[in-house]
Structure formats: structure tokens, C-alpha cells
Amino acid sequence: MTSNRVEKTPVTLLGLGAMGTALARTWLSAGHPLIVWNRDPARSAALGAQGARVAGSAAEAVAAGTLVVVCLLDDIAVERVLDGTGLDGKDLVNLTTTTPAQSRARAVWARERGARYLDGGIMAVPPMIGVREAGGYVFYSGSQGLFDQHRATLGVPAGTTYVGTDAGFAALHDVALLSAMYGMFAGAAHAFALIRKEDIDPASLAPLLTDWLVAMAPSVHETAGRLRSGDYTGGVVSRLAMQVAGTPTFLDTAEQQGVSPQLLSPYFELMRRRLAEGGGEEDLTGVIELLAL
Structure with missing residues (x-):
């Protein structure tokens, strides 16, 4: 007998604020294995009870998977959280709200550490995530190879609109x-x-x-x-x-x-x-x- 089950791409998610939590719940509901980390462990524990694997540190979370999604407060937080993590061979998707210049610099930073980089601008509020009829979507820019490979997974929480290889275009x-x-x-x-x-x-x-x-x-x-x-x-x-x-x-x-x-x-x-x-x-x-x- 053969199984018809389609394997879902595992997702590592760093940051469980209102938006991050909405993203996490949507991926979990769709059957994606999810590894989460948050500075406040209480938010991680709530998702752990719903089936997510809770990492003890950002480095542990990054090491656990290839597709790493970051949804933090700002660009400073992104650098602080990812500092010391092993990004070589990782696919890094940054959904943190930043300026175009910050996004471009972060893309260079990620490439220097061996990661493919995709920047995202979320055109939705948390209640719209996972609700197709709400019309929310995410602008993506940067590595087209990363986007093409993970398009289906990235499209689970909201629609996807790729706007170019310039990593700053999503933020712009x-x-x-x-x-x-x-x-x-x-x-x-x-x-x-x-x-x-x-x-x-x-x-x-x-x-x-x-x-x-x-x-x-x-x-x-x-x-x-x-x-x-x-x-x-x-x-x-x-x-x-x-x-x-x-x-x-x-x-x-x-x-x-x-x-x-x-x-x-x-x-x-x-x-x-x-x-x-x-x-x-x-x-x-x-x-x-x-x-x-």
C-alpha cells in the first residue's frame, strides 16, 4: 500500500506577538510541523499545547529546520535574536516591518552567513490571517528561488505577491x-x-x-x-x-x-x-x- 498523504514543509517561527501567533496557528491548522520560539515563554507554551514544538532558544529553533520565518518588533530585534544562530544553508523569511534600506542590508547580512533571504511586507492585521475571504496578502522580495520553493507554504496564512529580487521592494x-x-x-x-x-x-x-x-x-x-x-x-x-x-x-x-x-x-x-x-x-x-x- 502507498500513502496519499502529502508531507507538509516544516516551519520554524521566531516571534509570537499578535501577528506571529496568528501565523503559527494557521500553519498548525494546515498540518505543517511547527517549531516556535519567543522571548516570552508563555506564548510558546500556549502554542506547544496546540501541537507546536517549543524550542528553548532561537539558535535551537533555527537549527531544527530549514525554512525560518522571523516576525519580530523591528530590525534591531531581528539582529539580536539571530545573532549566534547557524544560518548556513537556511531559508530566512523576514516578516518584520522594516524600511527598504534595512531590508537590503539584512539580505546582504543573511547571504554573508550562507542563507537565502526573502523579505516580506504583511498587508493584513492578525484577524485576517488564515481567512482567505478577508483578502490579506504578503508582499515578498528577494531570493526568487526561495520564494518559488516555499510559495505554497508561505501562502497558507495569506496570499502571496512577489515584487522582485530587490530585497527592499516588499518593504517599499x-x-x-x-x-x-x-x-x-x-x-x-x-x-x-x-x-x-x-x-x-x-x-x-x-x-x-x-x-x-x-x-x-x-x-x-x-x-x-x-x-x-x-x-x-x-x-x-x-x-x-x-x-x-x-x-x-x-x-x-x-x-x-x-x-x-x-x-x-x-x-x-x-x-x-x-x-x-x-x-x-x-x-x-x-x-x-x-x-x-
Whole structure:
């Protein structure tokens, strides 16, 4: 008789915070042998009760398997935890939030120690991990060979999106998307502040705000097209000059409602600068040029 059982790739996981614990539980549920280590042994013990093998040290955990996933607080923690561990021949996947420069330096650091390196940027919060319909995924960059070999295993907790061999690209994509998210949050915060003192239920504004943001979101494709072509004026519907002329209304309304304009003013100032440089016939794409240091 032959067994139809598919052997699952063992995973070593260092770091059991909220995200690390969510990753661990998902791999365990999918049947992957899991070795865990955490500075606080209480978190490790909880997963040990669920079937994970608990290592007594980070070095022991790394030595126990080939695929090593790190999910720690920051890059300093990564170096501290991995210092003294044997990385030769290991496949190191770093899911710690870092800057692109830190990711690139960490890739060099790992290669010097004989490891293949893959950096990851998680586009999800812990409750989304292991829930396919939630839409969470992870950007990966670095060793394509590592990614291709372990793609199925890495895809168990969340979707996978490989963005290139440059180890810094995952972190860069991560921060780019999150930066846009915070910009959206800032606009929403200003919108809610405007109605805060009025007899307007925030719950009635919320769906209107959501629908409007969804309707405006496709404009990012037009912006990308203009950046690629370098043409900021062709087919423009809302000229920069017209939009700048309308900004006093936003500022006056904020003042009348007793709301600080601090979330809008920096962007309006960039719009005025671009207009002063002769960009009146453009849309808002030219503002991006002013952000380069």
C-alpha cells in the first residue's frame, strides 16, 4: 500500500506577538510541523499545547529546520535574536516591518552567513490571517528561488505577491500602500470633524464617504499612467489652477466649523507651489514632483 498523504514543509517561527501567533496557528491548522520560539515563554507554551514544538532558544529553533520565518518588533530585534544562530544553508523569511534600506542590508547580512533571504511586507492585521475571504496578502522580495520553493507554504496564512529580487521592494510596497491608507484616514478624520458639532449623525455620513472614496479610487490608475508617460496635461478635466482657486472654500469652511486645517493645508500648499511653477494646466500629478528631497 502507498500513502496519499502529502508531507507538509516544516516551519520554524521566531516571534509570537499578535501577528506571529496568528501565523503559527494557521500553519498548525494546515498540518505543517511547527517549531516556535519567543522571548516570552508563555506564548510558546500556549502554542506547544496546540501541537507546536517549543524550542528553548532561537539558535535551537533555527537549527531544527530549514525554512525560518522571523516576525519580530523591528530590525534591531531581528539582529539580536539571530545573532549566534547557524544560518548556513537556511531559508530566512523576514516578516518584520522594516524600511527598504534595512531590508537590503539584512539580505546582504543573511547571504554573508550562507542563507537565502526573502523579505516580506504583511498587508493584513492578525484577524485576517488564515481567512482567505478577508483578502490579506504578503508582499515578498528577494531570493526568487526561495520564494518559488516555499510559495505554497508561505501562502497558507495569506496570499502571496512577489515584487522582485530587490530585497527592499516588499518593504517599499508595504509602506507605499500604508502611506496612502493614512492619507485616506486623514481625509476621513477631517470630514468627520467638519460635521462633529452639527445635528448630523456620523453614521449617515459614513456610507456617503465610503461611496465617494470608492468612486475616486480609480484615479490612481490615471496618475500612474501620467507618471509613466510624463504627460501631466493631456485630457485633464480638473485643472490645477481651478482646484487651487477652490481651496479657500475648504479652509474657510474648516474655520467656520471650528476645525483645524492642519490635515489639508500641507497638500494645498504643494498645490499652490506647483501652480506657481507653471503647472496650472496639469491635474494633481505634478504635485508628486515636489515631494522629492
